[in-house]
Amino acid sequence: MTPYLLQLILIGALVSCGVYMLLERNLTRMLLGLLLMSNGINLLILSAGGRAGNPPVYGRSSADGTTTADPLAQAMILTAIVITMGVAAFVLALTYRSYRLTTAEEVADDIEDTSISKAAEIADISDIDDADDIDEAAITHPDTDEPDELDALPGREGSR
Template sequence: MTPPLVMVIAMGAMYAAGIYLMLDRSLTRVLLGFLLMGNATNLLLLLTGGLPGRPPLTDGEDLSAEGMLDPLPQALILTAIVISFSLTAFLLAMVYRSWRFVRDESLQDDLEDMRVALEATGGSGDEAGTSGEYEDTEFGDEALTPLDDDAPDLDDDGTPDERAALREAHEAASGHDTEEETR
């Protein structure tokens, strides 16, 4: 069961052209690339359905499993046609709306969005809980339940006992207890 070579080459060319067009900023080219990819996928499903020229399910003579074709690829092609039609309508509406409002259907970098994104990166650690307030991690001797007290210290910040002594000295110098504040 070898698929026709011309159809395989056409499918590959449609996939390549579709990917190339979808990587452009023009919404019309993205739409055309999407259509090419959808048709290439339909062709792929058609090629998996069996040899061309045979009846859809059976020829009526050989009713065994070898004489029948799989109807699943045909059902998948029908489903893919419906899905690609609806997504094409959606993309056409996007292209029309873009042309109607901006008189341009290509996507450009928005300077205001870039400015907001650059400003937001300064405080993004606070929202994510990674603001650098805590320098230790959950790995190694900073774990809440270390494996044993004889584990080698692989960090530059000292052993857990040395860090506890530094913390107590800092609390005594500042005049308040941080354990009371955390409770």
């Protein structure tokens, strides 16, 4: 089994471009990166399957084939194609829903994640001499049982 250099370069280019596009903030580019990466991996599985040969059906042979082709690589690629199309449909649905809600295709930073990371940074600082060095907006208030604007259950106040 001798893989061709051009094929390996193509596989590397597809996977690297796919990873680069997956790291973008644009949902359409993320989808295209996912498709590019899956196509590169499918080519990798096909090249790892070995050389072409006789069909894997009993009693069949091709003109110049002396060995039987491995059907496992082809079955894995067909399965990977189906899974990729399912994931692509899911990402398209998420993109459509996100666009309908925010009219923007860019993925924004989550406010809650930002506040948690700022609170973790403050908790890691142990050698602060002045209390003025701490950002007051980054300190989270202790959790209480009082309802706030994020509570979505109606009638929760009357149950106490």
